[in-house]
Amino acid sequence: MGATRRGTEVDHRYRSGSPVPRHRSTEPVGRPLAFDGPRGGSAAVVPQVPPADSLYVRFCKPVIDRVAAAVILLLALPLILVVAVTVLLTLGRPVLYRQRRVGQGGEVFRVWKFRTMLPDRRVSEHPVDVDRRVCHKREDDPRHTRVGTVLRRWRLDELPQVVNIMAGSMSLVGPRPELVEVVSRYQPWQHRRHAVKPGLTGLWQVSTPTFSGLMHENTHIDLDYIDRIGLRSDLRILLQTVSCVLARSGR
Secondary structure, eight states: OOOSSTTEEEOTTSSSOOEEEOSOTTSOSSSOOSOSSOOOOTTSOOOOOOOOOOHIIIIIHHHHHHHHHHHHHHHHHHHHHHHHHHHHHHHOSOSEEEEEEEOGGGOEEEEEEEOOBOSSTTOOSSOOOSOTTTOOOOTTOTTBOHHHHHHHHTTGGGTTHHHHHHHTSOEEESSOOEEHHHHTTOOGGGGGGGGSOOEEEOHHHHHTTTOOSOGGGGHHHHHHHHHTOSHHHHHHHHHHHHHHHHHTOOO
16 A cells, blocks of 8 residues: 655545655655564664653653642542452452553653453453554453443543653653554654653544554654644643543544
């Protein structure tokens, strides 16, 4: 699948195949895929990326993130306790699980989430017919419990990530942190999404009704965010996130 001329890519929002401008002239023609290169693994080295250098990113955004995360944690504490007890009663221990994700500058960190799957999610009466390294978030995944499906639908499974924000490894808004296994197979231009901290929500999440595909196939959306990063854009994405959650749309 490709484009009709250099400097354009196929717009997958429509099936007409009409070309639209690429994000960068140096990016490959066609749908941006992360898996054209050799397969990587959890031990693969993730290239370091220089951080975005602006007053807002360096000074304002970290302060806003930590203050807002502390307020969210305080206000959502009763809800967090209810979810934790529900997970404990339905899935047992542990209530939380940690997963290796790639953060700012290519550094690997542990992201916190509430469990939504059975203890051994690789075993199921209905095996998943997709490579988990490519598609690791599906609404119809048979490994999810009923409680887990509800938590993911309303994004309640991501509430513990406010702790990641307070620790400084994540931000309220930014590209969602990707699996190490996926990032190790990125094209070189895709690593620029790690110039900022990963976010609890991001432009790709609120753009899903318009854009299709998996996260690594829409890296250009994250690069658009990085190019336009600012207080106004972050506030707009946060408001759109609330709208998407209530409408049960987005990612």
